[in-house]
Amino acid sequence: MQLIKLSLTNHYMKYYVGFIFFMGMSFTNIFSQANDKANINALSFELGKSGLIYNVSFDHKFKSSGFGGIIKVGSNLSEYLNLKMVGGGVYRLVGKEKNFLELGLELNYLSVDEVSDDQKGFTLIYPDYTIKTYYVTTNIGYRNYGEKGLFRIGFSPGFIKGGTLIGGYISYGFTF
Secondary structure, eight states: OOOBOOSSOHHHHHHHHHHHHHHHHHHHHHHOOOOOSOOEEEEEEEEESSSSOEEEEEEEEOTTTSEEEEEEEEEOOOSSEEEEEEEEEEEEEEEETTEEEEEEEEEEEEEEEESOTTSOOOOTTSOSSOEEEEEEEEEEEEEEEOSSEEEEEEEOOEEETTEEEOOEEEEEEEEO
């Protein structure tokens, strides 16, 4: 499967991602209101990001700031094209009460091992060849805090050497 090629070179990609993230954070500081709730921790199951990957994540939102961090591990649980991912990042929430726009930036390590080249699994978006690399994803999504739960859904493109990984995610977990 071919990755989608970007017209930007790898040299300029870090500046492009940094600029987009900086502009998003600047915009949200102007129009957002701080949530006065205490620190919120969440443990979630997430489907998605860079293809059909099953992730478990720990999420921490800081009190009154709208900022938070996330750490995650994941796998595609496939026999013939084994994928493992570990990563973490930061996010900014814009909104009131329980419903938020989520803007985030993550750094992940992706390891794909092609165990058998004559039998292919269902890859969806991630590379169908052996690769071990770091990559950056940006998250733009919706986040909802319930009484004891957390729901997230969004779009999450990843920037990898040689192209872009198109991704999305849906996540549900419990807060504590």
